[in-house]
Amino acid sequence: MSAKKPKITIKNLSKYFDDLVVLDDISFDIYDGEFLCVVGPTGCGKTTFCNVVTRLLPSTKGSVTVGAEAIDFKKHNVSFIFQEPSCLPWRTVWDNVKIGLEIKGYPEPEIRERVQNVLEMTGLTPFKDFFPNQISAGMKQRVAIARAFVTEPDMLLMDEPFGQLDTSTRFSIENSLVRLWEKTKQTVIFVTHNLEEAVYLSERILVLTQKPTKIKSEVGVQHLLHPRDIADPEFVRIRRQVTDLVRWW
Amino acid sequence: MNDKQKEQVKTVLYNILSLIVVAVLWTLFSAWQQSPFFPPPADIWKAFVGLATQGDIEGISLARHIWASLIRIFAGFAAACALGIPLGLAMGLWPRMYNRTRAVLEPIRFIPPIAWIPMAIVLLVGFSRYAFLIWLGAFFPIFITTLLSVTRVNPVHVNVAKVFGASRSYIIRKIVIPSVLPDIATGMRVGLGIAWMCIVAAEMIGGEMIGVGRLILKYAELIRMGEIIVGMLVIGIIGFLMNEIFIVVEKRVFRWRSEVSID
Structure with missing residues (x-):
């Protein structure tokens, strides 16, 4: 990984809320096309981390750069899959998926083609005319994934997107996500507290500490090929390694 | 089945x-x-038939009374929507505007429309008196519901657009407005109900001898309970029908909502 050129650089990122230090001097690089998982205990500030990285919240110190430029929604193509349900209830699945392209001013034929492709890849084509209240929670997250991937973002940030799903739905969506990522090779930062999920999905795992949050350790998973088998001895070993790292959170 | x-x-x-x-x-x-103050349903029905076919003591038919009231209601209600929705949106989007004028707006909200009658008699004439009182009844539910709904727009929906680089104008047009429309519709429904309830008060001061409220007042002077009850029932039934029509329209327009209204 070190031979690759970093696509996104997070440098000395800190966030304080008055006297409360939430993020404390976090620095790391993300490489082009990498799937990076950030794991941390509940309440350590993972959502704050996502909001600061995407600039939804201003940082107290530090910088997030894409290439050499500070990250900017207008200039860079950023997608964010939120922890909470984020489908716009008044838009159909189709219209939800196309919103990013619509905002970025893509021509209608290109929007149609891209949305059609991503709906196909995520298995949502039969539901394209449905409203979010007519589909399950799992499908709503698929819509959020499709909406995020369709713009082919420079950076895709996912904040515990499957936390509210049951195990079988989660596995199914995780598999869809991996397939989609393998096809598109977009740069993903996936934030979660689920260690198995992190080992199952990512190429590299960053383990965060309790507040004030720092990076505690980094674990490489890129040698495990997809689709991964959770009973595979190497998978089990890595999961145990990450578990040991987080045991004293 | x-x-x-x-x-x-x-x-x-x-x-x-x-x-x-x-x-x-x-x-x-x-x-x-x-007692003549409690006529049986048969007498009320007779009074209804009499009003519908021969008209009231001045020969004005019930249909004309209803039509006149409906026109006044819709004028006042339309004015309330035309002012309440944009003002509610503006004050919701720029809360400072509301915070800095709260001391004026909030006390006015608690003055019942009937308390404005003397002021309306002094300041206004003819149709504008009706429209003003009805406007007062309808304006605040519409304005307040719009204002509050803007402040309650789901921030995640706004953030979805923001991370894609949406402009403020896009967020207002494509996120805030669609998200608050069902609440505005509910405010309009409540406002229309209150406007309709203000009709008697408005027609007390309007000066014209036509309108369902005026019909009730005419027969109140004659202590003819049958006709008074017909007038009351007409107000109730029309209010009920307007509400039902509104609910049906809401359900159709906002079919993306899992719950539209309590019906």
Whole structure:
């Protein structure tokens, strides 16, 4: 990984809320096309981390750069899959998926083609005319994934997107996500507290500490090929390694 | 017939039954009272037929009274929507505007429309008096609901657009407005109900001898309870029908909502 050129650089990122230090001097690089998982205990500030990285919240110190430029929604193509349900209830699945392209001013034929492709890849084509209240929670997250991937973002940030799903739905969506990522090779930062999920999905795992949050350790998973088998001895070993790292959170 | 249809039929039958129960109770009560102040349903029906076919003491038919009231209601209601929705949106989007004018707006909200009658008599004439009082009744529910709904727009929905680089204008047009429309519709429904309830007060001061409120007042002077009750029932039934029509339209327009209204 070190031979690759970093696509996104997070440098000395800190966030304080008055006297409360939430993020404390976090620095790391993300490489082009990498799937990076950030794991941390509940309440350590993972959502704050996502909001600061995407600039939804201003940082107290530090910088997030894409290439050499500070990250900017207008200039860079950023997608964010939120922890909470984020489908716009008044838009159909189709219209939800196309919103990013619509905002970025893509021509209608290109929007149609891209949305059609991503709906196909995520298995949502039969539901394209449905409203979010007519589909399950799992499908709503698929819509959020499709909406995020369709713009082919420079950076895709996912904040515990499957936390509210049951195990079988989660596995199914995780598999869809991996397939989609393998096809598109977009740069993903996936934030979660689920260690198995992190080992199952990512190429590299960053383990965060309790507040004030720092990076505690980094674990490489890129040698495990997809689709991964959770009973595979190497998978089990890595999961145990990450578990040991987080045991004293 | 599926369970849902069975439940609908049951609901209709229970409503008819409750109307019959009220009519029977009213009949028994008026038979017991034997008073001209409590006419039996048959006399109320006769009064209704008389008003509908021959008109009131001045020969104005019930339909003309209803039409005149509806025109006034819609004028006042339209004015309330035209002012309440944009103002509510603006103050919701720029809360400082509301915070800095709260001391003016909030006390006015608590003055009942009927308390404005002397002021309306002094300041206004003719149709504008009706429209003003009805506007007062409808404006605040519409304005307040719009204002509050803007402040309650789901921030995640706004953030979805923001991370894609949406402009403020896009966020207002494509996120805030669609998200608050159902609440505005609810405010409009409540406002229309209150506007309709203000009709008697408005027609007390309007000066013209036409309108359902005026009809009630005319017969109140003659102490003719049959016609008064017809006027009251007409107000109630039209209010009910307007509300039902609004609910049907809301359900159709906002079919993306899982819950539209309590019906």
